[in-house]
Amino acid sequence: AQSVTQLGSHVSVSEGALVLLRCNYSSSVPPYLFWYVQYPNQGLQLLLKYTSAATLVKGINGFEAEFKKSETSFHLTKPSAHMSDAAEYFCAVSLFYGGATNKLIFGTGTLLAVQP
Amino acid sequence: EPEVTQTPSHQVTQMGQEVILRCVPISNHLYFYWYRQILGQKVEFLVSFYNNEISEKSEIFDDQFSVERPDGSNFTLKIRSTKLEDSAMYFCASAGNNEQFFGPGTRLTVL
Numbered sequence: 659a660q661s662v663t664q665l666g667s668h669v670s671v672s673e674g675a676l677v678l679l680r681c682n683y684s685s686s687v688p689p690y691l692f693w694y695v696q697y698p699n700q701g702l703q704l705l706l707k708y709t710s711a712a713t714l715v716k717g718i719n720g721f722e723a724e725f726k727k728s729e730t731s732f733h734l735t736k737p738s739a740h741m742s743d744a745a746e747y748f749c750a751v752s753l754f755y756g757g758a759t760n761k762l763i764f765g766t767g768t769l770l771a772v773q774p
Numbered sequence: 775e776p777e778v779t780q781t782p783s784h785q786v787t788q789m790g791q792e793v794i795l796r797c798v799p800i801s802n803h804l805y806f807y808w809y810r811q812i813l814g815q816k817v818e819f820l821v822s823f824y825n826n827e828i829s830e831k832s833e834i835f836d837d838q839f840s841v842e843r844p845d846g847s848n849f850t851l852k853i854r855s856t857k858l859e860d861s862a863m864y865f866c867a868s869a870g871n872n873e874q875f876f877g878p879g880t881r882l883t884v885l
Contacts, residue, residue, distance in 0.1 A: 694876075700878060700879075701778075701865060701876045701878040702865065702876040703876070704874075704875070707873060709872055748816070748817060760822075761807065761819040761832075762807075762819060762874060763819070764816045764817040764818070766815075767817075
């Protein structure tokens with residue numbers, strides 16, 4: 659069975675500081691991993707995805723994540739936080755087979771606050 | 775840029791009533807999904823749909839739920855007799871390859 663654990667339901671950083679949101683996964687087969695962002699009263703927007711190619715994945719808005727199989731982690735980082743980064747961030751895992759995307763299993767989310 | 779749309783954005787209903795949530799997936803996508811997010815909780819998978827049939831469903835997706843693609847463009851989620859605990863944000867998603875695109879959601883409030 660697959661699962662995702664996000665450590666820290668709330669993270670607060672200062673504007674300009676490093677953002678680090680943690681995600682650990684469990685999967686019996688090589689997974690596909692995703693980070694989604696949800697702004698207040700909006701849907702889920704894909705930030706980046708790992709699909710078994712490069713282990714360091716760059717996404718939108720300056721975010722990146724590194725797939726570390728030995729640590730079963732896929733932490734999200736951004737070198738310098740911006741006020742507009744304040745949102746909820748979800749890590750998700752899925753299997754990929756048959757050319758289709760299986761269901762996404764989401765973590766519980768991390769609410770990022772950015773202080774001026 | 776193509777996007778997934780959902781209507782209505784907010785639906786209020788009485789317990790026991792039927793509701794239909796509507797989604798228009800991205801036009802060339804073949805895989806469709808419904809997820810829900812109860813307030814303050816994580817996003818949960820409900821059902822996936824491909825080739826006019828359900829490909830997978832979760833334990834949440836019981837006999838009160840059904841999905842349909844009635845006209846080749848819309849993708850609907852029906853709840854036959856709503857319960858208080860069905861109150862949640864419902865997200866539709868569609869996929870063409872290995873990425874799911876989400877709609878903005880329908881907030882369902884059951885009174």
